[in-house]
Amino acid sequence: MSELERGFREGLGRIEVLPAPVTPIAPEAIVALGEVAKRRLRRVRTLLVAAMVAVLATAIGLAGALLEGGPAGDVVVGVPSAPASSGPPLVQPAPEDPSTGEVLVDDPGLLSVNGVGRGPTALSVDGDTVYVLDPVVGRIVVYRDGTKTLSVFSPVEGTLTGILVRDGVWYLVVDGRVHAYELRGSDLVAGQDLPAGVAAATDVTRLIAVADDIVAVRQGGEWLLVAGPGPLPVAPDVRVGAAGDRLVVQDGGFEVEILTRNPALSGSLVARDADHAWYEIWDTRRDDTGGSTSQGYLYEFTRDGGLVATYTYPISAAMAADRTAAVVDGKVYWLFVSQDRAQVLLLHPSQAGATLPTASTLPEGFRKVRYDTVDTGQRVELGVPESWGEAYSPPSDYCFRSSFDFPDSPYVDTNHGLDQHHADNCAALTPARQALHVSVTDPSAVVAGRPWDGDTPGWKQWSSTIEGVVVTVTGRTSDAALARRILATVRVTT
Incomplete structure (x- = not known):
C-alpha cells in the first residue's frame, strides 16, 4: 500500500472516530480538549489533502493516457478482475471472427498430387524461408518470398509428421523418430548427432522451439532436449478443465484458465521464448450441416500470465486439428488448406485481443x-x-x-x-x-x-x-x- 493511500485510509478512519458530543465539563478541560481537537483536525486535513492529491494524480494520469489514445496502466485483455482468492485468472474466449492475415505462400499445386481436399499438414519458418510438409508423398516444399525454390524428399522412409528448421538444420519427425539433416545442393544429408535419448525415442509427436532450445514432445507429454544450450526446459501442464468448458494452463510462474465457447478438446504449447508463451486451444462446435467442426485459437501470454494477443484460426471443412501454427520471432504463421487452396498466412492478432507492448510486456532491462x-x-x-x-x-x-x-x-x-x-x-x-x-x-x-x-x-x-x-x-x-x-x-x- 502506498503512503498516499495509507494517508487517505487513515484520514477516513480519523473522521469516523472523532469524539461524539459529551456532557459539559470543566472550562480548563475544555481548553485542553480544544488543543487536542485542533491538532487532530490539522492531522485530518493533512491526510485528506494527501488523499486528494493521490486521487487528482490518478485522474490526471488517466486523462493523459486517454488523450494519448492508450491505456491508463497495464491492461490485460480478456482477464476480468477477480479477488485473489478466486483461483487462477479466467481468460475469456477469443473472438469468433477469423483473424486476418498476409498471404505469404499460395500454391494450389500442393493439392494436385493428393486429390481434392488433401494437402500439407505442417510448416516451419526460418528467416525469410517457409518450409511446408507434405506427408503423403514424403516431401518438403521450400518457398522464399512466396516463390517455390525447392522440393526435396525425405531421406528416410516413413510418414512425415513434423518439421522444424533452425539455423539451417532440418529436424524431421518420421514415424515417431527425430532426424537431423542439412541441405547439400538439392539433397538432405545426415546432420548433427542427436542426443542418445532423442535418437532412441520412437513416440515423438511434435517439435517445439523453447527460447534457444528445440524440444521433442513424446506421447504422454515427456520432453526431450533435441538441440540448444539447455538445460531441458520445464514442460507446462495443459489440461481440459473438469467441466469441459476450459483449458487449464500452468506454466512456470503463471496459471490461467482459458474459457471456450464450445466443448474443449485439447491445448498445447506452440512456442515459448524468454518473455512470451503461445498456447494453441481447440474446441468443437456444430456446423451448418449438423456435424461437428474443430476450431482452433492461439493465445499469447507474457511469462507472468498477462494476455498479449489472441488469434482465431481461419478454419475450413477440409482442415484437421493437427495443423498447428508456427511461431517464429514472435510472429504467427498458419497453414490454411481448403478444397482448392493451400496457403501460408502471417496472421494478424484479433482486434479484441491485441495490445501494444507496455513496460510490463517488454523484457526486463x-x-x-x-x-x-x-x-x-x-x-x-x-x-x-x-x-x-x-x-x-x-x-x-x-x-x-x-x-x-x-x-x-x-x-x-x-x-x-x-x-x-x-x-x-x-x-x-x-x-x-x-x-x-x-x-x-x-x-x-x-x-x-x-x-x-x-x-x-x-x-x-x-x-x-x-x-x-x-x-x-x-x-x-x-x-x-x-x-x-x-x-x-x-x-x-x-
Missing part, C-alpha cells in the same frame, strides 16, 4: 523505441536494451563522403533507408567499423528490405517484416538470442 513512417502513417514500436544509444548507420556510399563517424557501441539506427544512395560499390564494413544495432526500414526507403551493411565477416542479420515494415538486427553470430528477443517485441499499427 529493455526500453521502448518508437518510429513513425513517412508516407504510410504507420507507427512502429519495439524494445531494445536500456543501455543502447542512437546513431546513424553507415550509408552504402560512406567511402565517398568526406567523413563519417562509425558507431562503436550498440545503437538504434536513425537511418531508415531514406538516404539517397550516390554509390553502391564501397567495401563491406570491417568488424572494427561495425556495432550491434537494430534498423527499421521505412516502406518508402530508396532500397526496400534489409539494410546493406550485413556482409561483415562473422556478422549476421535477423529480420522480420510486418505490414511492409522491415525490422532488422545486425550483429555477431553470437547475438542471435538477443536479436530474437528484440524482434519479438515489434508491433506495427496504423
Whole structure:
C-alpha cells in the first residue's frame, strides 16, 4: 500500500472516530480538549489533502493516457478482475471472427498430387524461408518470398509428421523418430548427432522451439532436449478443465484458465521464448450441416500470465486439428488448406485481443523505441536494451563522403533507408567499423528490405517484416538470442 493511500485510509478512519458530543465539563478541560481537537483536525486535513492529491494524480494520469489514445496502466485483455482468492485468472474466449492475415505462400499445386481436399499438414519458418510438409508423398516444399525454390524428399522412409528448421538444420519427425539433416545442393544429408535419448525415442509427436532450445514432445507429454544450450526446459501442464468448458494452463510462474465457447478438446504449447508463451486451444462446435467442426485459437501470454494477443484460426471443412501454427520471432504463421487452396498466412492478432507492448510486456532491462513512417502513417514500436544509444548507420556510399563517424557501441539506427544512395560499390564494413544495432526500414526507403551493411565477416542479420515494415538486427553470430528477443517485441499499427 502506498503512503498516499495509507494517508487517505487513515484520514477516513480519523473522521469516523472523532469524539461524539459529551456532557459539559470543566472550562480548563475544555481548553485542553480544544488543543487536542485542533491538532487532530490539522492531522485530518493533512491526510485528506494527501488523499486528494493521490486521487487528482490518478485522474490526471488517466486523462493523459486517454488523450494519448492508450491505456491508463497495464491492461490485460480478456482477464476480468477477480479477488485473489478466486483461483487462477479466467481468460475469456477469443473472438469468433477469423483473424486476418498476409498471404505469404499460395500454391494450389500442393493439392494436385493428393486429390481434392488433401494437402500439407505442417510448416516451419526460418528467416525469410517457409518450409511446408507434405506427408503423403514424403516431401518438403521450400518457398522464399512466396516463390517455390525447392522440393526435396525425405531421406528416410516413413510418414512425415513434423518439421522444424533452425539455423539451417532440418529436424524431421518420421514415424515417431527425430532426424537431423542439412541441405547439400538439392539433397538432405545426415546432420548433427542427436542426443542418445532423442535418437532412441520412437513416440515423438511434435517439435517445439523453447527460447534457444528445440524440444521433442513424446506421447504422454515427456520432453526431450533435441538441440540448444539447455538445460531441458520445464514442460507446462495443459489440461481440459473438469467441466469441459476450459483449458487449464500452468506454466512456470503463471496459471490461467482459458474459457471456450464450445466443448474443449485439447491445448498445447506452440512456442515459448524468454518473455512470451503461445498456447494453441481447440474446441468443437456444430456446423451448418449438423456435424461437428474443430476450431482452433492461439493465445499469447507474457511469462507472468498477462494476455498479449489472441488469434482465431481461419478454419475450413477440409482442415484437421493437427495443423498447428508456427511461431517464429514472435510472429504467427498458419497453414490454411481448403478444397482448392493451400496457403501460408502471417496472421494478424484479433482486434479484441491485441495490445501494444507496455513496460510490463517488454523484457526486463529493455526500453521502448518508437518510429513513425513517412508516407504510410504507420507507427512502429519495439524494445531494445536500456543501455543502447542512437546513431546513424553507415550509408552504402560512406567511402565517398568526406567523413563519417562509425558507431562503436550498440545503437538504434536513425537511418531508415531514406538516404539517397550516390554509390553502391564501397567495401563491406570491417568488424572494427561495425556495432550491434537494430534498423527499421521505412516502406518508402530508396532500397526496400534489409539494410546493406550485413556482409561483415562473422556478422549476421535477423529480420522480420510486418505490414511492409522491415525490422532488422545486425550483429555477431553470437547475438542471435538477443536479436530474437528484440524482434519479438515489434508491433506495427496504423
